Amino acid sequence: MADKSDLVLEVKGLKTVFFTNSGLFQAVDDVSFTVKRGETLAIVGESGCGKSVTALSLMRLVPDPPGRIVGGSVMLEGTDLLALDETEMRAVRGNRISMIFQEPMTSLNPVMRIGDQIVEAVRLHRKMSKREAQDVAVEMLRLVRIPEPARRAREYPHQLSGGMRQRAMIAMALACRPALLIADEPTTALDVTIQAQILALILDLQKELGTGLVLITHDLGVVAQTAQRVIVMYAGRKVEEASVEALFAAPKHPYTRGLMASIPTVPAPGVVAPARLNEIPGTVPSLVRLPKGCAFAPRCKLAIKRCEAEYPPLIDWGGGHLAACWRAAEIAEVA
Amino acid sequence: MTEVLLEVTDLKKHYPVRAGVLRRQIGTVHAVDGVSFSVGVGETLGLVGESGCGKSTVARSVLRLVEPTSGQIRLEGEDITHLSKSALRPHRRSMQIVFQDPFASLNPRMTAGDIVGEPLFVHGLATGKALEARTAQLFEQVGLRPDQMRSFPHQFSGGQRQRICIARALALGPRLIVCDEPVSALDVSIQAQVINLLIDLQREHGFSYLFIAHDLAVVAHISHRVAVMYLGRIVEISDKDELFRNPRHPYTQALLASVPVANPLAKKLVPLVDGDVPSPVNPPPGCAFHTRCRFAMERCRIERPVLVDAGDGHRVACLLNEGTGRPNAMS
Numbered sequence: 050m051a052d053k054s055d056l057v058l059e060v061k062g063l064k065t066v067f068f069t070n071s072g073l074f075q076a077v078d079d080v081s082f083t084v085k086r087g088e089t090l091a092i093v094g095e096s097g098c099g100k101s102v103t104a105l106s107l108m109r110l111v112p113d114p115p116g117r118i119v120g121g122s123v124m125l126e127g128t129d130l131l132a133l134d135e136t137e138m139r140a141v142r143g144n145r146i147s148m149i150f151q152e153p154m155t156s157l158n159p160v161m162r163i164g165d166q167i168v169e170a171v172r173l174h175r176k177m178s179k180r181e182a183q184d185v186a187v188e189m190l191r192l193v194r195i196p197e198p199a200r201r202a203r204e205y206p207h208q209l210s211g212g213m214r215q216r217a218m219i220a221m222a223l224a225c226r227p228a229l230l231i232a233d234e235p236t237t238a239l240d241v242t243i244q245a246q247i248l249a250l251i252l253d254l255q256k257e258l259g260t261g262l263v264l265i266t267h268d269l270g271v272v273a274q275t276a277q278r279v280i281v282m283y284a285g286r287k288v289e290e291a292s293v294e295a296l297f298a299a300p301k302h303p304y305t306r307g308l309m310a311s312i313p314t315v316p317a318p319g320v321v322a323p324a325r326l327n328e329i330p331g332t333v334p335s336l337v338r339l340p341k342g343c344a345f346a347p348r349c350k351l352a353i354k355r356c357e358a359e360y361p362p363l364i365d366w367g368g369g370h371l372a373a374c375w376r377a378a379e380i381a382e383v384a
Numbered sequence: 385m386t387e388v389l390l391e392v393t394d395l396k397k398h399y400p401v402r403a404g405v406l407r408r409q410i411g412t413v414h415a416v417d418g419v420s421f422s423v424g425v426g427e428t429l430g431l432v433g434e435s436g437c438g439k440s441t442v443a444r445s446v447l448r449l450v451e452p453t454s455g456q457i458r459l460e461g462e463d464i465t466h467l468s469k470s471a472l473r474p475h476r477r478s479m480q481i482v483f484q485d486p487f488a489s490l491n492p493r494m495t496a497g498d499i500v501g502e503p504l505f506v507h508g509l510a511t512g513k514a515l516e517a518r519t520a521q522l523f524e525q526v527g528l529r530p531d532q533m534r535s536f537p538h539q540f541s542g543g544q545r546q547r548i549c550i551a552r553a554l555a556l557g558p559r560l561i562v563c564d565e566p567v568s569a570l571d572v573s574i575q576a577q578v579i580n581l582l583i584d585l586q587r588e589h590g591f592s593y594l595f596i597a598h599d600l601a602v603v604a605h606i607s608h609r610v611a612v613m614y615l616g617r618i619v620e621i622s623d624k625d626e627l628f629r630n631p632r633h634p635y636t637q638a639l640l641a642s643v644p645v646a647n648p649l650a651k652k653l654v655p656l657v658d659g660d661v662p663s664p665v666n667p668p669p670g671c672a673f674h675t676r677c678r679f680a681m682e683r684c685r686i687e688r689p690v691l692v693d694a695g696d697g698h699r700v701a702c703l704l705n706e707g708t709g710r711p712n713a714m715s
Binding site: 095096210212213240241242243244245246248249267268269270271272273274275293294297307308309311312313314315321322323324325326327328329330332333 | 577584602624644650652657
């Protein structure tokens, strides 16, 4: 572990629950992680695994009711965000920690010019005249490589393409130079050539500004190409954490292994016939009726009696490679 | 090549753009602009491209769900382009479609069993006990339990709903199934299950797929041949193996280079194209890709390239190297 002062974010034992008609469920259950300055941490998992709720919890944007953060701490640059009242939190949100979402069209105000939206964000946190803030807005649009930024600043969101809108969102999120940026599936709604442009842009800016980045995605390809460290989530829990190299070289959790084996890749030369994929049987369990033991056990080829009875603890298997599986020690041989 | 099942020749679909009080036509969307391809018996043709390239319009035109502006569609040798509704009806049995969103394409007020059995009933192929037995059989074929026939769509997960859609498509014993982004809305682990199901069913029944997707890797897995579309036209079409090993169109190359590889040691992502896809309302003259192409020459702005055989049935529409495109320089 590096120097403590390098830490931008330290999340410990985060627990977020939702109260619904069908019962209480733990959307995020005892999740801990850290992000260093300039580091990219990817959180990967399938729908309903709790990755987005984790992000919303960090921003204190979990809708209450039905949701509530019931435990843990979120230390951002030494301040526990969970201990702040709403006024204090508002001064932090969009300033020291900001977020970009999957669908830029729904997160931009459709009846406000792009430039004015950035001006609003900047003036909320900085003492600045309107004119000065407008200059900042144009400068930010230039930074995210929008051509003719001064003209674009006067346009409305519908006049921009999907890629341009996401660039504008990034400009707004970074306008106050936050210590931490959370990107929740930032390229999922975009075409693949545009995705490549946006990911390259986010990484460039992060390097330039030294921002810590939490990247939430379901795409292991995006993880491999962008992150330094990875958390794999399943049914609200962190099941594995490792450096990106270690995770892809030797995943320790059967779920991670299954996920990697089931991604379609461009097949090896010479393969002509349609090739079957390795699939994980079954579906993601409902969070309301989680099994007592490991939530993945019903779908796991390696499950033993113990897996159904007891939840496996997260164990460090060396070099900060954590995995919660009773059979992690022997996985290289048995799987 | 094997026997041809579907043959599409110079298919065009243009939509008028109207504006103002008088709804005067102010332009034309060239959604599909002269597309030709064929699908062999038991073959899967993958059609890949980014949003707005016209791939879904091609799918719908083939099924006559939208009326093509011009061109010809031949199914099993018969021209179905201009058949009347009633004349088309028997052909409808041989072609079915699976849509992207299994939440929108199932009637929420019908039971899963009724949804799957409806085509059989409508075409008068089975009623009563026979209908129920056949439906149960279809459920088993797609990996659902017959006792789930009385459940409603909302009681199923996304992957299961897509299985219902597939069972419905199978009901009439089609020769061609058009799959329009059938796995895009699904999680990775479920996506693999559905792809495997589609491959298994094809091996068993020998029907053909026209498989439309934006995800190159998915298309690479399921297809025998692949066509790449850009702004309403096919820019490259070839055997799968040849296309991925030796892409010749700069757009195909850019597309392949943009896919993030799930290997941290692989070469890092380098965007090979800048800018956005131009509007199909007024597509650029000449080669539609010239505005984003790094190798565009003066000619590309004027002359519209046609598909040229670069060898072994690998056809590419690019003016570079006497119309054979650019040898792959990525590797």
